[in-house]
Amino acid sequence: MADVDVQSHGRRGGIVINDDWPGYSLDLFSYPAHYCGDLDCVFIPHGVIMDRTERLARNIMDDLGDHDIVVLCVLKGGYQFCVDLVDRIKALSRNSNHTIPMRVHFIRLKSYLNDQSTEDLHILGAEDLSFLAGKAIVGTGKTMETLLKHVEAFRPKMIKVAGLLVKRVPHNTACLPDYVGFEIPDRFVVGYALDYNEYFRDLNHICVISESGKMKYKI
Numbered sequence: 001m002a003d004v005d006v007q008s009h010g011r012r013g014g015i016v017i018n019d020d021w022p023g024y025s026l027d028l029f030s031y032p033a034h035y036c037g038d039l040d041c042v043f044i045p046h047g048v049i050m051d052r053t054e055r056l057a058r059n060i061m062d063d064l065g066d067h068d069i070v071v072l073c074v075l076k077g078g079y080q081f082c083v084d085l086v087d088r089i090k091a092l093s094r095n096s097n098h099t100i101p102m103r104v105h106f107i108r109l110k111s112y113l114n115d116q117s118t119e120d121l122h123i124l125g126a127e128d129l130s131f132l133a134g135k136a137i138v139g140t141g142k143t144m145e146t147l148l149k150h151v152e153a154f155r156p157k158m159i160k161v162a163g164l165l166v167k168r169v170p171h172n173t174a175c176l177p178d179y180v181g182f183e184i185p186d187r188f189v190v191g192y193a194l195d196y197n198e199y200f201r202d203l204n205h206i207c208v209i210s211e212s213g214k215m216k217y218k219i
């Protein structure tokens with residue numbers, strides 16, 4: 001019974017990582033030596049991210065039927081998730097009768113300084129859009145809302161949002177992405193293209209940054 005609960009609970013909102021999840025000790029995994037001392041733990045190992053992404057790709061293929069899709073990759077934090085998701089969709093298209101023609105566009109959003117969301121949100125490179133959006137983290141919801149409004153103005157047939165991570169932020173009323181990898185506690189995570197002041201994008205796992213890591217790379 002427990003298994004059934006876990007699986008059905010996770011289908012829409014993603015794999016739930018509880019507030020008391022301590023992560024894995026860094027000693028159990030490999031990571032670049034230049035980040036030694038800058039991290040508290042491995043929060044989501046790279047292999048788990050890849051396995052979850054593979055399943056999201058299948059869900060997307062199942063839902064989208066025969067529509068052509070335009071993938072909108074939200075840079076910079078979404079690039080790794082987008083690359084891996086597109087890669088999985090390509091693999092499914094190669095290996096079955098169900099194929100989806102896919103185009104990929106890139107836009108850039110910027111709103112974070114240190115670990116705080118700033119008021120002004122910049123969208124760069126967003127002209128001529130009709131889309132499925134791929135974004136690695138949905139932190140405030142404000143980002144997603146702004147982006148969706150922008151994309152809706154181009155009147156695409158359908159818009160679906162895929163987010164690798166959704167944070168349980170207090171009082172968050174924002175809508176959920178259609179495809180969610182993981183629901184995580186309100187902690188600042190880095191790696192797998194997510195940054196802290198541009199550092200840690202070159203880290204495979206999603207990790208929790210340490211206090212000394214924050215100090216070291218603070219602007």
Ligand code: HPA
Nearest residue numbers: 139187188189190194195
């Ligand atoms: N890490 C990196 N970038 C982010 C985060 C985070 O936890 N939340 C929103 N943007």
Ligand code: MG
Nearest residue numbers: 077112195196
């Ligand atoms: Mg960032």
